[in-house]
Amino acid sequence: MATPKIYLKNNVQVEPLISNWYAWHHIIPPILTGFNVVNRYIPIMESYINDPSIHETAVKDPAFRGGPFIDLDKKHVDEVAALLENTKKMAAPLFEFTDAVKELDKLLKKKATGHLMQPLYKEVPSAIRGYVELYYDRHHRPDFRFYEPLIYASPYYVEDFQTVKLSLINKDADRPFIFSTPRLSNLEAALELKLPFKSKEIDELFKMKREPQTFEYITELLNIDKNDEALFKDLFTTEEPKKYEKYTGDSMRIRYFGHACILIETKEHSIVLDPVLSYTYESDVSRFTYDDLPDEIDYVLITHGHHDHILMETMLQIRHKVKNIVVGKSIGGAIQDPSLNLLLRNLGFENIIELEELQTISAIDGIKITGIPFIGEHHDIHINSKLSYHVELDGYSLLAVADSCNQSPELYEHVHEIIGDVDVLFMGMECDGAPASWVYGPIFTTKQEREKDFSRRGRGSNYEEGIKMVNCFNVKEVYVYAMGEEPWVRHILDVEYTDESNPIVQSNMLIEDCRNRGIVAERLFAEKELFKQGVLLY
Template identity: 50%
Template sequence: MYLKLNVAIEALIDRWYAWPHLVSPATSALNVIERHLKIMESYVQNPKIHAAAVKRPEMIGGPFIDYKGERSDEIKELCDFIKDKRSNMFEFATAVNDLNKLLQENAVGFSLEPLYNEIPEILKGFVELYYDLYNNPNFRFYESLLYKSEFYHENAQSISLQMISADNDRSFVLSTPRLDDAHLIHLDLPFKNSIIDDLFSMKRKKGNYNEIKERLAIKDTQEELFRSFFTEEPPKEYQRYLGNGIRTRYFGHACVLVETNEISILVDPVISYDGYETDVPRYTINDLPEQIDYVLITHNHQDHVLLETLLQLRHCISNIVVPSSGKGNLQDPNLKLMFNNIGFHNIIELDDMETIELEGCVITGVPFLGEHSDLDIRSKLCYHVSLHNKFKVILAADSCNIQPELYQRVHQYLGDIDVLFLGMECDGAPLSWLYGPLMPEKLDNDKNLSRRLSGSNYDQGKSLIEIFKPKNVFVYAMGLEPWLEFISSIKYTDESRPIVESNKLVRDCNDNKIIAERLFGEKTIEY
């Protein structure tokens, strides 16, 4: 039988929707203590406030659980379970705060050597202390050792399976844990388990239903639902690109497939589902090649490293290219380590202006500026892809061109391009929305609101176009597609600044004979 194309997998950690900061041990502990438990305790105390909040569009993405004010007993049970089974997370988070305090009070420019004896006991052997050149103290983790320690809770990992029947099937997943439900099958599997690959390969290749059922240990009470996930009808065959040029396909948000008849490159995989009625045309997994040569990850945010899509594609990905990180800084967990520990063993780290040279293709990492709230985060790259030295595209994701001189210098090396993909979500969330749990002290509200997760505005986008002189400009990564509501809390109107700014850029391009469009749904471009 075949697995239906609209069967989704959710990677969960203690029933919360997983993303890289929940996998990496240090960031996981702080997110669980400072985010998840606080949300659950708030819900238990006053579920009606949460029920009212999630009905208001402007509150989507906030710390509110979407169970209509019901199921508070189950939320309390999950909260108590985490407090009991993950007690060392509390010790870890407390130790991190104590270490921060120790450094702020005692590291005043003299040698740090005596302070190693004062490091909280459970952190000894996991951290290195250092000063920056302004004598500000800090510490870095030996993150690879944390993954081998008791602080990496692989037994907290599980998956859920469900069928998606509409774009709005799921509420915002980052603030609502996944409780038991009649339409879900929860399975206690670590993400690295290869049975996930075997299951999702059945979306393309016929497999043995009874064998996969037994290997997943499906209970008798689950079998009727599990059986409904399968069909005897084969999917449509993938139409491999056979032309002599280049085909580029937009899959929604920041996901772009670049193909020749020799190579396939998929950027920031976030793929919608097939098999139900929709007003918005889109490409799905069935529109991907059976073997993807390179997946490129631009940066470590939830809407660009979507484990839900990546786990479904793991069996057909040859290589994943990720930006190298800052080597142990708390706010910048290492993507290669994260992927390796959840079953991806084909990871290539790339630095700024470093290249991967293939036959007929060169992939270059391009500096990614801004969008990370001015934190020292290195795991971010734009990509320049050159095919047959005649087609050149830059995928800039959410890079914010706050310093045009940087890209002028890049242009001196890479030259003009044919296509620019640029994100223009220029009213991004404030620092605390993503990085708040990692901050030892709460930032003043005016400072917090000034440091946003924003992409380029009109002026910044226009400057990039003037520098690289593309023939085509595509605004993407805007969170507009309806199937992104479960992971993106963005709600735009015609008056929203990102819409106004991107409309202005598209008009300006077209007035200057540059073909431009803000992408939505699906798009194919052939060269």
């Protein structure tokens, strides 16, 4: 009798971890790992161990859930203390790295006075000597950059810290916020794969969502311990999954998957922007999920490196489907702007395209993809690895600007002269945003004054800024998106709105203004489907 073949269940939750912390864009790149471990995670754990009741109280208040508070009750103090001690042991090279960066900052401030830099190279701390280039900017201020590919090949990039946690999720659960709560191993029925993220074995597992294999095959491939086989077996089913409904029309179908994730399909090809996907389970909130992705994705377009736009939880699960990934080109070696290209290549992705601003690739069968300048939302920090995208087919065009804030309308006037009018605009209007320290605080050399920190918010356009973009491109349809309202992104954004919340008020104003002028306008939530001609399906 033939051994039965099984499928990976479509509600298997995947959490990529680094030393029990959720792996996001600012902890994986080795030029950033140490800063977040030393300046974010260790202080949070020490605070929790010192007084867990403060954390327990804070996470019950929606205003503090996204703050530096561990979402665990006080009975887990011993486990967090053990994690802290283990982290300090494992992260010894990361302490060395971050200390060396601090010392180099001091060295340049003291001795780089405008004279020749060469004598200073021998004084660069030994931990990073040979990994950096010293330079002056055009204001004669000293700085340095890393040779980032070398850092990936150094002891500071430790793949042994990487694991993939698998468990079942059956509802829109309140998963702990990723910046502040470690994933302890004994809190749920979960299995941890001790494999680096680049492992091709991971691809074989996720292929099983549609391509069945035997249980023996996958347990042997992933080297599952005998004691874990029963738990592992629960992640599979003999039930055949829902078949993907391929688009067979002669134009373009656009599907909104929630937050900033958009799938653009023609009869033959597909493009996905900022993939962040829900798992499949019963819910009152209708949505597209992994089940609604095509078997192959020709292009994934990443707008920028924030954790809600390049989510490794999703990216690892679709890696085997993706032919090409388009990203913005980083500065090169800057701590605040790690290379998305290098990150993805070191995570096992192939065919990464670094697109320049206003560079066009004639992608497939007449589809053109152009990188559009992305302004704002990055706290006035010098970051290059960000692009909006203009997608055009047969004279029909879509512009997805993600969280771009139209703080310089003249920019888009210049862009309009090049790309012309736009049929459909997808625009983020989360116009409150978080202060600069929320994401970038661990890399700052000095603590920013609160007033200045809170003035530099990572926000999208408000009504006044957004309507200028609508007018500039003479759009026929505008969809407000990337608002973070979907329940399946709570663990990465933790946003809760009321009717009085500023982003809701501002986006309502824009929608009303557009509708009064005959422009189709809507704030998207969870799910939407469009034809290229603009005919709303539902």
